[in-house]
Amino acid sequence: MSAPTYDLGKLHGGIRLESGKSAATRNSIQKMPLPAQLIIPITQHVGDPAHSIVTIGERVLKGQLIAEPGGSLSAPVHASSSGKVVAIEPWPVSRRYGANAPCIVIECDGEDRAIEPAVTQAAYDMLSADELLARILQGGIVGLGGAVFPTAQKLMQALTCDLKYLLLNGVECEPYISCDDMLMREYAREVLGGARILMHALQLDVCYIVVESDKPLALQSLGEQLAELGDKRIVLKQVPTIYPSGGEDQLVQLVTNLEVPSGGLPTDVGCLVQNVGTASAIYDWIVHGKPLLSRVTTVTGDGVVNPMNVEARIGTLVGDIIRFAGGYTESAQQLIIGGPMTGKSMSTDLVPLVKASNCILVLSRAPSIGAKSPCIRCGDCAAVCPVQLLPQQLYWYSCADDEKKLRLHGLTDCIECGCCDLVCPSHIPLTAEFRVAKARIQEQADEKARAERARSRFEARNERIESEQRARDAELEQQRATAKRIGPAEIAAILQRKQQQQDKD
Numbered sequence: 001m002s003a004p005t006y007d008l009g010k011l012h013g014g015i016r017l018e019s020g021k022s023a024a025t026r027n028s029i030q031k032m033p034l035p036a037q038l039i040i041p042i043t044q045h046v047g048d049p050a051h052s053i054v055t056i057g058e059r060v061l062k063g064q065l066i067a068e069p070g071g072s073l074s075a076p077v078h079a080s081s082s083g084k085v086v087a088i089e090p091w092p093v094s095r096r097y098g099a100n101a102p103c104i105v106i107e108c109d110g111e112d113r114a115i116e117p118a119v120t121q122a123a124y125d126m127l128s129a130d131e132l133l134a135r136i137l138q139g140g141i142v143g144l145g146g147a148v149f150p151t152a153q154k155l156m157q158a159l160t161c162d163l164k165y166l167l168l169n170g171v172e173c174e175p176y177i178s179c180d181d182m183l184m185r186e187y188a189r190e191v192l193g194g195a196r197i198l199m200h201a202l203q204l205d206v207c208y209i210v211v212e213s214d215k216p217l218a219l220q221s222l223g224e225q226l227a228e229l230g231d232k233r234i235v236l237k238q239v240p241t242i243y244p245s246g247g248e249d250q251l252v253q254l255v256t257n258l259e260v261p262s263g264g265l266p267t268d269v270g271c272l273v274q275n276v277g278t279a280s281a282i283y284d285w286i287v288h289g290k291p292l293l294s295r296v297t298t299v300t301g302d303g304v305v306n307p308m309n310v311e312a313r314i315g316t317l318v319g320d321i322i323r324f325a326g327g328y329t330e331s332a333q334q335l336i337i338g339g340p341m342t343g344k345s346m347s348t349d350l351v352p353l354v355k356a357s358n359c360i361l362v363l364s365r366a367p368s369i370g371a372k373s374p375c376i377r378c379g380d381c382a383a384v385c386p387v388q389l390l391p392q393q394l395y396w397y398s399c400a401d402d403e404k405k406l407r408l409h410g411l412t413d414c415i416e417c418g419c420c421d422l423v424c425p426s427h428i429p430l431t432a433e434f435r436v437a438k439a440r441i442q443e444q445a446d447e448k449a450r451a452e453r454a455r456s457r458f459e460a461r462n463e464r465i466e467s468e469q470r471a472r473d474a475e476l477e478q479q480r481a482t483a484k485r486i487g488p489a490e491i492a493a494i495l496q497r498k499q500q501q502q503d504k505d
């Protein structure tokens with residue numbers, strides 16, 4: 001087995017949190033049986049919504065395309081099993097905190113018949129980077145770490161940069177979530193296969209697979225597979241268990257000692273970061289022709305009877321997955337999709353599992369937050385901030401709605417990790433305030449962009465009207481000039497010629 005290496009850069013701030021992961025990692029990944037119905041959200045990615053291409057009553061096969069990408073940062077959606085489309089209607093989704101979004105409802109026929117692959121599978125190293133990227137796009141693959149950025153577009157952007165390293169993120173630093181840990185233990189071959197496909201697409205010779213020190217079994221499994229593969233370009237890196245070392249910029253800093261510039265991307269310093277689950281999904285699609293139809297998710301917390309990791313079809317209702325894990329305990333109080341630090345609180349379990357759903361967390365009590373009191377300027381929030389921001393100042397600027405100062409002090413770099421909240425002795429809801437401020441700034445930017453587009457359209461229209469008017473004026477001028485050149489003698493000659501023509505007729 002290849003031993004993981006430890007030559008790491010230093011992460012600023014961060015917190016050591018109680019992991020809460022052991023309950024769900026006692027057993028292997030459990031495969032959930034096919035449900036009777038699948039509720040598949042049309043949009044499961046950042047960027048423009050996809051468009052449904054099926055109709056009610058239509059029969060679909062597993063893997064069939066049911067929604068096409070609707071823009072540059074959009075991704076296709078496939079039927080997770082065979083059956084009949086019985087509705088295309090709004091349904092509560094986790095992306096919108098339980099508010100409705102358009103979904104395709106498929107009544108499963110239980111046969112799970114798959115569509116014939118549209119393209120024959122070829123050895124990935126026989127395909128060019130463009131061909132691989134086009135195929136990855138067709139597979140509906142998005143970042144499975146939670147960001148759901150369409151993978152093909154991320155790779156396309158990376159290809160325009162001077163890349164040096166591919167980093168596979170197996171850190172999974174947020175408490176309770178263990179789906180990547182289990183995936184690396186049980187699907188190490190797929191993860192490594194995905195890494196090699198990505199390296200081929202990006203023409204890279206260095207890949208670091210980064211795993212936290214609290215996942216020895218994942219490291220062991222990856223190490224054994226790597227030894228078998230004998231690919232010296234892939235190196236395992238173990239990082240300390242500190243939250244939030246799994247943030248993209250923090251991971252780059254930890255592993256390469258390179259600092260992603262404010263407002264920049266890891267590709268600015270030659271790094272591309274992909275989640276280990278995404279790499280595995282790429283392998284399944286490129287090598288076996290299996291689009292992204294299911295995912296491993298952690299169902300856990302003291303509000304679940306049998307915490308576990310479950311592989312379930314996209315579109316399975318969260319309530320059904322919890323029932324599969326033994327159901328709710330009597331004390332269950334709070335449902336969160338995602339982890340306790342960055343997840344979304346839900347008031348219903350009728351939301352479907354989507355590509356982004358890495359965890360279903362049920363807690364027996366909501367975290368107790370003390371009463372908010374004034375800031376005592378202790379500086380603890382700044383000490384733990386992994387982005388080296390000054391949360392207490394940002395909070396003041398946010399309360400004063402001072403967009404200029406918020407930008408100046410790097411609000412847009414805030415990764416909403418929640419570390420500052422955890423340590424604040426005054427119980428100030430800093431992260432929630434930052435989320436609202438960022439949304440407000442984004443809204444203002446969108447509004448500005450809309451106004452700019454409207455102004456450009458207005459100016460273009462005026463320009464067109466003025467240009468048409470100038471052309472008309474020039475034509476009139478030309479006619480007048482021509483009329484001036486025709487004198488009485490020419491007019492008499494024209495009339496005479498006309499008369500002669502009439503006499504002849």
Ligand code: SF4
Binds near residue numbers: 386388391419421
């Ligand atoms: S939520 Fe933002 S400001 Fe607070 S610690 Fe995290 S990155 Fe820093």
Ligand code: SF4
Binds near residue numbers: 376377378382424
């Ligand atoms: S941790 Fe809380 S009290 Fe301390 S400086 Fe930050 S905001 Fe103020």
